[in-house]
Amino acid sequence: MEGNLTKGPILKTLTKLAIPIMASSFLGTLYNITDMAWIGLLGAKAVAGVGVGGMFTWLSQGLVSLARMGGQVQVAQHIGRREQEEAHGYAQAAVQMSALLGILFAAVVLILLKPLIGFFKLEDAEALAAAFSYTKIACGLIMFSFLSLTLTGLYTAQGDSKTPFAANLVGLAVNMILDPVLILGPGPFPRLGVTGAAIATVTAQFIVMSILVMRIFVTKKENVLKGIQLFEKIPPKYVRGICKIGIPTALQGMAYCMISMVLTRMVSGFGAEAIATQRVGGQIESVSWNTADGFGAALNAFIGQNYGAGKMDRVKKGYRASLITVGVWGLFITLLFVCFPEQISGVFFHEPTAIATAVGYMIIIGYSEAFMSVELMTVGALSGLGKTHLCSVISITLTSARIPLAILLSGTALGLLGIWWALTATSVVKGIVFVMAFYWITARMRNSK
Template identity: 30%
Template sequence: MKLSDVFKSRGEFDLTSGDIGLPLFYLSLPIVITNLLQTAYNLADTFWIGQYSTEALAAISFAFPMVFLIISLGMGLAVAGSILVAQFTGADETEEAEYAASQTVGYAAIASVLVGAVAYVFVGDVLDLLGASPDVLTLATAYMEIISLGIFFMFGFLVFVSLMRGYGDTITPMLVMLGSVVLNIVLDPLLIFGWGPFPQWGIEGAAIATVFSRGLALVVGLWIMLSGRRGVRIRPKDVVPDLAYGRKLVRIGVPASVEGTGQAVAINLLMFIVGTFATPVVAAFGIGVRVFSVVFLPAIAVARGVETMAGQNIGAGKPDRAALAAGVAARTTFVVLTAAGVVTWLFADPLVGLFTNDTQVIEVGSTFLRYVAPSFGFIGIMRSYNGAFRGAGRTLTAAAVAVTMLGGIRLPIAWFASRIMGPPGIWMSFLISNVVGAVMAYLWFRRGTWRSGEPGGQNVSPVADEPADD
């Protein structure tokens, strides 16, 4: 089979007419691989740092949720830019799509500098508040200070991926990510252990490798968008922030930021609960979350594909087709992730053993995986419908579903159940919240209120009015 038979460019399929399944597949497959490669950053760090020391492994268990929180604070801009580009592309308004992309880049640059500066100043205090032990706190703070200084590069590449996806090009970001990940994997052991001419930087070496690799990826991404050779084009004169357009980005992006930030805050509060237990539990939790980040890649990718398909079809005045795409995605990801849950349950011990030789960590981590594995399929349902909400501009609806699932269900159960059952109470909170979140998203979608007030075709500027979120 030729590579071109698997990966098709945007010009080879139409997201607004014809079949649903194949275009969604061709759109989502590169996103799966892109997200897999992105996860490889974290997996490479987890693997090599796990070989370095258990304390360092516990440190990045605290650090990774913090990275997610920092990125989430500005993620709304990337989501807003992707939605606008998708809807303008579906409405066949190329100049508006390019202007939306350019404005997104300008505002994202400002936001990333501000967020990075604040994070650098306060990250140590936050990690201390989360309950990291003194040895772990020192390591986690050193890692996060370097990441904070590199947020501009990390967030900039996220914006590049989002804008290209909104246009319908998911192949180019995949290829750029591939080169960046290869570089990161090569640098990780060199900088962590001090191989060859490099000094031994330990956990800080992992952070330097990640920031440098993302920085190079951002340079390539900006060159691609400025040249206009692939995907959506940005123009330097349009990057200068337009306050009127900024309000539009904020209107759509703030709920998306609330969704991401709410998830990140919930994860960090969950880390506070986990941190009340011994270091092996913290390390096992970090490994389990990394495993989930790989398993859930199909759901995340298909949800992003649905977001693009829904956005372009809403822009083209075809909400029924957007709804059909969400339904196909939900059924497909439920089946795929349920099968992945069976595999994870059967092979939990060797999966955790990939990251550590500590028998106690393996025992706790495998129990964590077996508790959560039966609920994997429900994550696919929730993410698919949330992707449709976002594509329709209903970012507040998507935020309400996600934040309620985490803050209203998972956290309270984790806290009270862990006081009674110990760590298994935390694991149970994942199982229950995943199922309830899927039911909630499905019922909300079935109400059909997300369709009301959507843009009505090519003669209406997509997302021109205030979104009437539920």
């Protein structure tokens, strides 16, 4: 097996696994930031259109987490119990379910494209056209992303985070080359604008998926992904096992996105520049949440294997080390956002009014970065224990509070800033509640022995 996470120094073992995952997550951030930087040259209206289209790719990530999280946790726990045949069965089922979900999501979005885009009530024709162009391509070929994410989770469950990192590094290089060529059309190349950005992103996702698949066949090491058959019937017990873990996570991710869609519709009342700010601000913010999510993925595999092996002391020590590491990173991002908002915003916006709107977002949202980072890391930890239902309840309940809070605050003199404060306030509360939940769960497990 690629990596046994139940032995060895805890911090060293966790860090060795986490660094490539965090680097892969950072590469994912660079994907998005690269797109936004080039699209920003087309103007705030193009950014707003891509922002709306990006909502649906975000929604898809919630759906694919059913197969990814369910498969990753089950595989990690069965590896910890040294049940390799069961681990292989769950890995195959996760890949098959991921492919099926990707096809279904693409079909639904393409069939319902007009009413889905219409929900956001974009008034500007240029922004509306950009939303249609980007969504058709990015969501129509979403299966490449689905399979990449699920395979990444399954590699991680085995303690191999280097392969996904290498695949994502190649994908980023391709994306960075294609973006300016396809978006701006220098020399003999056609200027495709937003359509070019979507093509560049999908091409990079296809390459990442291809590398992860090829690695299965060329590696000589034991791998639960070896011998996977896409068209075999999935045994019901594997479907049930994956759904038991994955459905709460999927509901949590999709509910989070749907709540953000409602907030985006509220933001649209303040103009295209406000939507563009929310979109770009979210991509900039992903520097912290992608990194924390990556560390959470490493912690998920670490806790899954150790929980499966009955080593709760390693579980708790691993969480404490992660809490400190991710908390410090979040504080660093807070300082960056609060102290240098003009410089960061100026990279993506070129109109003075758009920059001013973005600065307000960066400062307010910056105060919540440490809490949000801790929240995402703890979700990974609790999911490794199989407590995805609890994560779902906490996240959906507190994230839903953003809507009435945003309505209340935006109706005051704060206006648009009130929506940003609603995001920050709920993130702070969620970070605190999730940490308390982890210690409560582990204390109950210890007392029940």
